[in-house]
Amino acid sequence: MCALLRATARLLQPQSAERRIRWHLNLPAEPLIISLDAQQLEQALLNVAKNALEAIGQDGNIWVSATLSPPTLTIENDGPALTPEVRQRLFTPFFSTKRDGQGIGLTLVRDVLLAHGFRFRLDTNAAGRTGFNINFK
DSSP: OHHHHHHHHHHTHHHHHHTTEEEEEEOOSSOOOOOSOHHHHHHHHHHHHHHHHHHHOSSEEEEEEEETTTTEEEEEEOSOOOOHHHHHHTTSTTOOSSTTOOSOHHHHHHHHHHHHTOEEEEEEOTTSOEEEEEEOO
16 A cells, blocks of 8 residues: 555656645555555545645645554645535535536545445645545454
8 A cells, every 4th residue: 555655646746846746755664455456546546646736736735644553544735725515515426626627536536435445534624734534444
């Protein structure tokens, strides 16, 4: 899992550098091993990370952290906070806050995570960071 997270950050590094967005990885040294479909989760994580980049726009930060016990993953960004109205509709098919968005990215993420039985949430915390949290247990 940690290798997958590092690979996702590397893949998005050119876009991030162009937009002056810094990645901060706080991953355990030990492997985070979870029974899952790696291709599906890779696509889901890529969608979450791309959404974080797009939410920031320019000049920001993305924090990626994971814990072993319990097995969790958090991807946070310091872009604009989610409004309650938007938060309610984010996982609705074809809903998008982006001008050219199709509204299928987070729907795919939701479907992949639910198919694996993983709990998740997307919200803005008290510090103003919007975070996507996944509990793999």
